[in-house]
Amino acid sequence: MEEKLTPVVCPYCGVGCRLYIKTLDGYPTGIEYAEDIPSISNEKGKLCPKGNAILEYLLARDRLKKPLKAKEEGKFVEISWNEAIREVAERLKEYSKDDPDAMMFFGSARTYNEPNYLIQKLARMLGTNNVDHCARLCHSSTVTGLKAVFGAGAMTNTFRDIEEANVIFIIGHNFAETHPVGFRYVIKAKERGAKVIVADPRFTRTAWFADIYLQHYPGTDIALLNGLIHVIIKEGLYDEDFVRRRCTGFEELAKIVEKFTPEYVEEITGVPAELIVQAARTFATAGKGVITWAMGITQHTHGHDNVRLAATLSAICGYQGREGCGVSPMRGQNNVQGACDLGVLPNVFPGYQAVTDPEKRKFFEEFWGVSLSGEIGLTVIEAAHAIEKGKVRAYYVMGENPVISDANTNHVLKALRKLEFMVVQDIVPTPTMEFADIVLPAAAMPENEGSLTNTERRVQWSFKAINPPGEARPDWWIISEIGKAVGFAGEGAKGFSYTSPEEVLREINACTPQYRGITPERLKKNLAGIHWPCPSEDHPGTRVLYRDRFLTSDGLAHLAAVDYKGPAELPDEEYPFILTTVRYVGHYHTLTMTGRSRSLVKRWPEPLAEIHPEDAEKLGITTGDWVKIETRRGVYPIRAKVTRSVKKGVIAVPWHWGANVLTNDALDPVSKIPETKVCACRVVKITEEEARELIKAVPKVIPEVEVVKG
């Protein structure tokens, strides 16, 4: 009997924690904490509840084990890999000949860099830039917003800088619940004496730790941020020298924030004027400051502007390019940074090289040996609309679950039904899979290996700990086989004849400037990984970005001057409440993994809609009652939790279980993110029977898939 410890990276969030999977003769028997690996993102091997429970979803009974082909919606027959690959390749080839833009590819923030690189390569070689992934729904505003101000869409610092900061401003980010292990560094900073400012419409677990707590209404972030900037400029607390040397646009900024006096901002946001002044002073005078955010400011029709303002706030205080400073947009999935870096976006090749730039395009045309489209492709949400217009006819979905994750579910369902052809590559049955024509069973991350990039731009190698179930195969293998079957049989980078993920990473090294020195050999030796940019093999990686210049064309930070815009949909007589979406620490996204984890489901069994005691009393609702939440787009039955953690007039609902039937798919004009964080709703108390009836209409998060005899 052989006991073995294999170092992997946790398959859940963007903190990218290291842990070991313990196996006995290849069978997983437990996990062990990586306390002995120095300099990892989860110091001392710390893990949150999800990381502790990873074996449970890996061993789930309904893992996909064989390729499937649909007979009718939701009914499948088993087929062989040969048949599956052949069929998918044939169809893709047809579309590629006919109209490549009729295809849409989804990469995945929940698989390694290598398959993500390969899926965008496949899409682009087939002639379309229609390739995107779920970052569109979470941090696309961060990518576009930070690119506009600083020139690149990534966290500018690391967790160490959060630990070393003197003030940490957390906005729209329930840090303690979304990234418990990352929050460790906030607590360590606080222990040293750092101040914590939290701005959130909900009094979250993160807010428990705030020195100053600002409870603004959902969707009023621009006003709040402008208010802080107003005070900082008015009182002369900004870093004049830094602004003069390294920023541009200060005059316009000063002009536009002029009217955002603390009193005016109080009117819009509901935050007392004194608190705004106090927060602004505390932030600007600390000497070293970090701003962190997550979905609370990105998922808005003005998400792009929210992010630009957060970056502007950081820049005018001179909190850039030094240790203990920076902006930290906290990524949700363990490889969402990597999927973005490797070009799983409709407008850029790997390394954020624009598809519209003829020179970059020429490079990739020579590199891959085909001619490429210079037209920007469709985003996730645009693709669903394009299906309706008959423009998109085929979907290739690798490890995503748009039925639960996209805003306005009913619209997504309608669109998916109209597709001619859909391939879903995943580890378990999802509600999205019910619409698939071909299902390809994938190996979960700990069942194969590759590199992945955490929220701090830290690229790490995760090793293979156990065998995949049945005939499930690694994502890189599946895409390579399809690439070959489509006919891309060229040598090296010109084809898909890979024999290992290492080979793919070497190809990435060759075409992605930020990853040039991040070779598989280095990653395997150094388990703590390397922070990109890493331009050469002897480069140690980069902890803090923008020491001397920003990545904008003139090297300056482009401060944003933005006037207040509210959310796209505001409460009215018919829909008097503001609905916002939240999450639980023990669950993850669309529940495909945590929903199959016994110890997590036991602790977080169901969603609860949070409602303020005064509102609850008016509606006759007590904790535990069933209510029906209605918006212009859908109905959602849920039980209520009466709590003061939400403001009067606000309802907060966790979205894991399918609450996106309610949300608004109005888009930010730049980042194309849907506004899932605010819309108008009404709440009605219902009986349990009524609730049971309504639940039938909500897509099942864990569907039963029928496999019938051929």
Place this chain on the structure above:
Amino acid sequence: MARKTVFIDFSKCIECRACEVACEREHNGRSFINVFEWQEMAAMALNCRHCENAPCVEVCPTNALYRDEDGAVLLAPQKCIGCLMCGIVCPFGIPELDSLNKIMMKCDLCAHRRAEGKLPACVETCPTDALLFGDFNDIQRMRREKFTEKAIESTKEGEKISLMGL
């Protein structure tokens, strides 16, 4: 040998319940630590205190409860008769009945992990160090040190500000 225990610093608990999930994984689906939330304001984890004068050990009629070399209060299952007395006298309500095996069960301070020189699972995983493992007096000393460090940091800050004439 110095007695080691799990120190609970509830000012740092974020109610993530990682400790519960870890304990449950290490103990066949049973967690011996529980996290409680109070008034939407704070949370606290609680496990066996392995008391210095443990009433459960005192009261156990069959000597099923005993103290091991690290000072942990353990239960010898073969001796337990499931009379519930330990559970009744424990001021924290710790020992529970395992209704399948008809004996009591409680936190064993992760005996199997200590045997391998590892920390208890709940302590090892706790993301914010709200749980610490060690000799109680050592932990207290460390906390005093941290407090003085912080106090000195803030006087330094104050001086700097007055020197700058602000």
